[in-house]
Amino acid sequence: MTILQAKQAQKSGANHSVADSHTDDGFSDLHPAYSTLQAMAESNRCLYCYDAPCVTACPTSIDIPSFIRKISTANPDGAAKTILSANIMGGTCARACPTEVLCEEACVRNVAEDTAVEIGSLQRFAVDHLMARDLPHPFKRAPETGKQIAIIGAGPAGLSCAHRAAMLGHDVTVFEAKAKPGGLNEYGLAAYKMTDDFAQREVEFLLGIGGIRIEYGKALGTDINLQALKDSYDAVFVGVGLGSTNNLGLKGEEFPGVDDAIKFIEQLRQTEPKSDMPVGNNVIVIGGGNTAIDAAVQAKRLGAGEVTLVYRRGPENMSATEFEQDLAKTNGVVVRYWAKPVAIKANGKLMGMSFEKTELDASGKLVGTGETFDIPADQILKAIGQKIKPDDLAGMEITGGKIIVDDTYQTTAPGVFAGGDCIKSGEDLTVQSVEDGKQAAIAIDAFLKTASA
Amino acid sequence: MADLSCKIAGIDSLNPFWLASAPPTDKKYNVVRAFEAGWGGVVWKTLGIDPPVINVSSRYGAHHDQNRRLLGINNIELISDRPLVVNLQEIRECRKEYPDHVIIGSMMAPIEERVWKDLAQQIAESGVHGIELNLGCPHGMCERGMGSAIGQVPEMVEQVTRWVKDAVDIPVFTKLTPNITNILWSAEAAYKGGADAVSLINTVNSIISVDIDNMIPEPVVDGKGTHGGYCGSAVKPIALNMIAEIARTPETKNLEISGIGGITTWKDAVEFMALGSNAVQVCTAAMIYGFRVVDDLIDGMSQWMDDKGYTSVEQFTRAAVPQVADWNELNMNYDTKAVINTDNCIECGRCHIACEDTSHQAITMTDKPEGGRVFEVVDEECVGCNLCYHICPVPDCITMEPVKTDKPPMTWPEHPLNPMRAAAE
Numbered sequence: 001m002t003i004l005q006a007k008q009a010q011k012s013g014a015n016h017s018v019a020d021s022h023t024d025d026g027f028s029d030l031h032p033a034y035s036t037l038q039a040m041a042e043s044n045r046c047l048y049c050y051d052a053p054c055v056t057a058c059p060t061s062i063d064i065p066s067f068i069r070k071i072s073t074a075n076p077d078g079a080a081k082t083i084l085s086a087n088i089m090g091g092t093c094a095r096a097c098p099t100e101v102l103c104e105e106a107c108v109r110n111v112a113e114d115t116a117v118e119i120g121s122l123q124r125f126a127v128d129h130l131m132a133r134d135l136p137h138p139f140k141r142a143p144e145t146g147k148q149i150a151i152i153g154a155g156p157a158g159l160s161c162a163h164r165a166a167m168l169g170h171d172v173t174v175f176e177a178k179a180k181p182g183g184l185n186e187y188g189l190a191a192y193k194m195t196d197d198f199a200q201r202e203v204e205f206l207l208g209i210g211g212i213r214i215e216y217g218k219a220l221g222t223d224i225n226l227q228a229l230k231d232s233y234d235a236v237f238v239g240v241g242l243g244s245t246n247n248l249g250l251k252g253e254e255f256p257g258v259d260d261a262i263k264f265i266e267q268l269r270q271t272e273p274k275s276d277m278p279v280g281n282n283v284i285v286i287g288g289g290n291t292a293i294d295a296a297v298q299a300k301r302l303g304a305g306e307v308t309l310v311y312r313r314g315p316e317n318m319s320a321t322e323f324e325q326d327l328a329k330t331n332g333v334v335v336r337y338w339a340k341p342v343a344i345k346a347n348g349k350l351m352g353m354s355f356e357k358t359e360l361d362a363s364g365k366l367v368g369t370g371e372t373f374d375i376p377a378d379q380i381l382k383a384i385g386q387k388i389k390p391d392d393l394a395g396m397e398i399t400g401g402k403i404i405v406d407d408t409y410q411t412t413a414p415g416v417f418a419g420g421d422c423i424k425s426g427e428d429l430t431v432q433s434v435e436d437g438k439q440a441a442i443a444i445d446a447f448l449k450t451a452s453a
Numbered sequence: 454m455a456d457l458s459c460k461i462a463g464i465d466s467l468n469p470f471w472l473a474s475a476p477p478t479d480k481k482y483n484v485v486r487a488f489e490a491g492w493g494g495v496v497w498k499t500l501g502i503d504p505p506v507i508n509v510s511s512r513y514g515a516h517h518d519q520n521r522r523l524l525g526i527n528n529i530e531l532i533s534d535r536p537l538v539v540n541l542q543e544i545r546e547c548r549k550e551y552p553d554h555v556i557i558g559s560m561m562a563p564i565e566e567r568v569w570k571d572l573a574q575q576i577a578e579s580g581v582h583g584i585e586l587n588l589g590c591p592h593g594m595c596e597r598g599m600g601s602a603i604g605q606v607p608e609m610v611e612q613v614t615r616w617v618k619d620a621v622d623i624p625v626f627t628k629l630t631p632n633i634t635n636i637l638w639s640a641e642a643a644y645k646g647g648a649d650a651v652s653l654i655n656t657v658n659s660i661i662s663v664d665i666d667n668m669i670p671e672p673v674v675d676g677k678g679t680h681g682g683y684c685g686s687a688v689k690p691i692a693l694n695m696i697a698e699i700a701r702t703p704e705t706k707n708l709e710i711s712g713i714g715g716i717t718t719w720k721d722a723v724e725f726m727a728l729g730s731n732a733v734q735v736c737t738a739a740m741i742y743g744f745r746v747v748d749d750l751i752d753g754m755s756q757w758m759d760d761k762g763y764t765s766v767e768q769f770t771r772a773a774v775p776q777v778a779d780w781n782e783l784n785m786n787y788d789t790k791a792v793i794n795t796d797n798c799i800e801c802g803r804c805h806i807a808c809e810d811t812s813h814q815a816i817t818m819t820d821k822p823e824g825g826r827v828f829e830v831v832d833e834e835c836v837g838c839n840l841c842y843h844i845c846p847v848p849d850c851i852t853m854e855p856v857k858t859d860k861p862p863m864t865w866p867e868h869p870l871n872p873m874r875a876a877a878e
Binding site: 040041043044047048049050051052053072073108109111112 | 519520521797799800801802803805806818825826846847
């Protein structure tokens with residue numbers, strides 16, 4: 001946080017420390033939006049590197065030095081177009097990306113000063129500036145090709161693919177199982193990362209390109225099937241994400257009060273006002289990823305008395321970034337490392353959980369030490385990973401829990417492409433899904449041209 | 454702490470830092486605050502004959518960098534818009550209350566001998582240490598035949614200087630305009646007229662910006678704009694050259710110089726003095742930050758003098774003048790090469806792209822096996838231009854190292870490839 005940001009946070013009372021958590025509703029912006037003054041000051045810290053390391057570090061290869069320069073020359077809408085031309089969900093990525101391990105980690109300002117340019121905040125400033133204006137959609141469609149593309153899933157991968165495919169002149173129909181678009185942007189990110197209904201506003205903006213129709217309540221496997229889509233469309237893109245969650249494999253896992261963290265977040269995101277969302281008094285979160293942190297912090301901010309995050313290994317093994325881990329701690333979440341759940345304790349109602357301490361044995365394998373301890377809980381949130389629902393994906397080969405795709409994002413089913421969390425590309429991040437969708441659309445375009453040639 | 458006292462045109466000053474004739478020296482209130490802040494002297498805002506001028510609103514335009522730091526101001530304010538008697542009374546009071554501080558009266562008049570002499574005498578009687586002739590304002594007053602309208606005609610510069618020298622027995626500073634083709638002509642004219650010193654530069658004629666929503670030059674006065682006088686750190690290089698030219702030219706080198714032009718830091722002041730100024734005047738830095746900037750000017754110059762072993766400002770005044778040369782005197786056999794200190798390099802790539810696109814393709818960029826890039830100078834291509842050295846954001850990361858050579862110094866007039874040399878033989 002820059003000094004300017006800290007000052008603004010103090011002024012707006014949006015400093016989310018335990019001490020003043022009572023003055024904050026718990027759902028306001030984690031990083032307050034930049035003022036024009038802040039954006040000007042921060043944009044001028046950018047050195048405008050050539051062949052910049054931050055661009056290489058961005059999965060969508062946003063031309064970061066160019067967009068920051070445009071902010072500094074009072075051209076924030078031009079900056080936004082630079083961002084969106086590489087990443088149509090630049091607004092969400094500005095909010096949700098773990099920038100500290102992507103662009104900002106690569107920033108050369110770290111080398112001599114240990115303080116990166118706050119690229120995420122600048123990106124948000126630019127995209128928000130453009131979206132706040134009543135302007136025509138910034139991108140034009142190519143002449144219509146007459147080709148029809150079916151996209152399964154209106155998450156970041158599907159919508160990114162849809163936008164780029166529409167831009168390339170194709171007609172797109174998106175099939176979405178849920179009632180709203182956005183995927184994890186709408187259902188899976190902590191509320192404090194996506195304030196003001198941003199996920200929906202972003203989708204509305206994205207659809208401004210034209211040529212995209214979304215059908216809701218259409219789940220793959222039940223309402224639609226791959227073969228039928230293949231028959232009626234020129235190409236299909238599968239961006240279904242990971243529809244299922246991992247289980248602890250413990251007795252009592254179905255007990256009321258034991259939930260998936262991702263479902264907890266989903267429910268919170270759809271509850272208005274957010275303060276109506278029920279939360280336990282003693283909450284245990286199991287896991288070490290960003291969803292675990294989102295759930296733990298959000299539970300604490302909802303008013304849970306004790307929130308304990310338990311992870312079976314050490315902090316360095318957590319997939320949650322250091323920033324996210326710190327966020328949990330500064331929000332009063334108790335973090336316990338090197339312990340695994342061994343029993344759910346219930347007596348008519350959920351009572352708590354037993355854990356066994358863990359360690360690495362001589363061979364580096366994680367083993368229990370035999371020493372156990374209990375933590376009382378009336379709510380347990382599992383964030384131990386999501387997985388693919390293979391039953392719905394018949395016709396495509398799957399390995400290691402991911403749909404197999406080639407270099408052009410094509411699955412083993414000809415004409416069927418896939419991207420996002422359901423394939424193995426980079427990390428399971430929004431920004432990677434957006435890149436998958438974009439690249440898949442480009443590949444589909446090439447595929448369709450070849451097919452019709 | 455080094456002794457900063459100095460003498461210019463026979464006037465002793467506590468330090469070489471005076472406020473230039475401008476809005477900051479418009480009245481007693483400001484001048485008192487300036488003296489309390491530590492300024493050694495002020496040149497009172499230019500006085501004219503009554504009735505006083507009337508100023509417009511607005512008056513200033515600005516040249517910002519992208520971070521909204523002010524690099525320069527241009528102004529269309531005229532001379533003092535207060536009655537002469539009021540200004541002279543306040544000057545008397547200030548002289549009495551601050552006897553150790555210098556006050557110079559700046560003046561301007563139409564090109565009439567009696568008017569110049571009468572006004573100069575009135576100002577002298579107020580007790581000022583000296584008089585500065587404003588022959589420089591490039592806006593407004595010149596349309597009335599004053600300011601730069603006089604300063605741009607060397608004969609008039611000489612004439613006016615002589616009139617005032619004849620009329621008063623205190624030192625006279627002739628303030629020169631940079632809006633001319635050759636500063637030496639007006640400097641020499643001032644010298645011939647008997648000036649004790651020249652003050653330069655006055656502001657540079659300019660249009661600073663345009664309101665592109667309404668298509669009006671700024672500052673805007675009810676739908677129109679006019680050219681004004683440009684000042685601030687952006688004009689410093691123009692001033693340094695003109696001062697150096699006067700200081701190194703035989704016909705003008707005996708003139709004392711009150712250096713003006715964007716002095717913002719103590720280092721700027723040292724540079725002005727090293728190139729020929731006996732003292733300096735500051736305006737824009739004070740307008741941007743307040744009179745307190747004099748604290749850094751004084752402290753920074755003293756520290757630097759202590760570090761260098763100087764015990765008086767005279768010891769470094771004009772110290773750089775002998776090294777100012779014509780291009781034809783430069784050694785063509787001298788060669789430097791850029792050296793990149795990879796330990797300090799943050800891998801921004803700016804040196805590479807600047808050299809690649811706009812210079813000599815002398816800096817390569819190579820991916821390192823372990824990630825990152827390495828930048829290397831191709832000595833055969835490097836001409837020692839300094840571009841990479843200047844644009845590198847990290848101090849001391851790129852240095853310019855002289856190449857050892859056995860060749861004797863050789864100037865262009867001596868160079869075998871100079872066709873003029875051949876013709877001369």
